Amino acid sequence: xxxxxxxxxxxxxxxxxxxxxxxxxxxxxxxxxxxxxxxxxxxxxxxxxxxxxxxxxxxxxxxxxxxxxxxxxxxxxxxxxxxxxxxxxxxxxxxxxxxxxxxxxxxxx
Amino acid sequence: xxxxxxxxxxxxxxxxxxxxxxxxxxxxxxxxxxxxxxxxxxxxxxxxxxxxxxxxxxxxxxxxxxxxxxxxxxxxxxxxxxxxxxxxxxxxxxxxxxxxxxxxxxxxxxxx
Numbered sequence: 586x587x588x589x590x591x592x593x594x595x596x597x598x599x600x601x602x603x604x605x606x607x608x609x610x611x612x613x614x615x616x617x618x619x620x621x622x623x624x625x626x627x628x629x630x631x632x633x634x635x636x637x638x639x640x641x642x643x644x645x646x647x648x649x650x651x652x653x654x655x656x657x658x659x660x661x662x663x664x665x666x667x668x669x670x671x672x673x674x675x676x677x678x679x680x681x682x683x684x685x686x687x688x689x690x691x692x693x694x
Numbered sequence: 695x696x697x698x699x700x701x702x703x704x705x706x707x708x709x710x711x712x713x714x715x716x717x718x719x720x721x722x723x724x725x726x727x728x729x730x731x732x733x734x735x736x737x738x739x740x741x742x743x744x745x746x747x748x749x750x751x752x753x754x755x756x757x758x759x760x761x762x763x764x765x766x767x768x769x770x771x772x773x774x775x776x777x778x779x780x781x782x783x784x785x786x787x788x789x790x791x792x793x794x795x796x797x798x799x800x801x802x803x804x805x806x
Contacts, residue, residue, distance in 0.1 A: 588737060591737075615792040616793070616794070618794055618795065620797075625782075625800070625802065626799060626800065627700075627784050627786075627797035627798050627799045628738075628797050629797075630794055630796065633793075633794040635792070673737065673738065675795065677788070677793075678792070679792065680743060680745050680751075680790065681743075682728060682740070682788070682795055683740065684730075684737055684738040684740075686736065686737035687736070689735075
């Protein structure tokens with residue numbers, strides 16, 4: 586099945602830096618979701634976006650639902666070591682849920 | 695509140711043996727249920743999803759199958775495992791209608 590295009594694939598940053606990652610698709614989605622996955626665990630929901638153009642924050646995380654409904658981005662401000670992990674975007678359209686390949690984030694103290 | 699249970703957490707099975715992974719959801723009714731597989735360091739591949747009892751949609755033709763015998767129970771099975779079936783299997787649920795999805799803790803399957 587079609588997957589979303591998520592970039593970058595990996596990021597190595599210093600503690601305190603800001604991070605930006607995004608997802609694009611050739612198809613329209615009705616909902617965009619962002620997850621974080623720690624090793625050996627299931628993904629945990631960070632932010633849910635339901636409306637084109639919507640900008641939502643959760644602490645140091647900010648995500649936006651693209652106006653075309655075909656993309657979304659996630660920003661993390663002032664990164665800390667516990668931000669390390671793999672971040673996934675997901676798009677939902679009715680019963681269909683697709684994921685990006687993930688962005689692996691490494692934060693150096 | 696809703697919770698999702700997935701077991702076992704880890705499993706080591708020989709090639710050619712059968713497989714049964716179970717996922718159950720509590721605190722909701724008529725959820726959409728999903729099975730994903732994740733290879734090491736990779737993204738999530740949708741295997742099956744179900745919008746109701748006995749309704750299974752398959753995404754990837756392979757030697758795996760899924761069943762939904764009860765409203766909140768989703769089972770992933772295989773009659774004969776292959777080495778390539780190794781991976782991290784995740785169950786997820788949504789209430790449908792494009793709402794957020796929640797994941798179980800996953801099952802690490804190693805086929806030897």
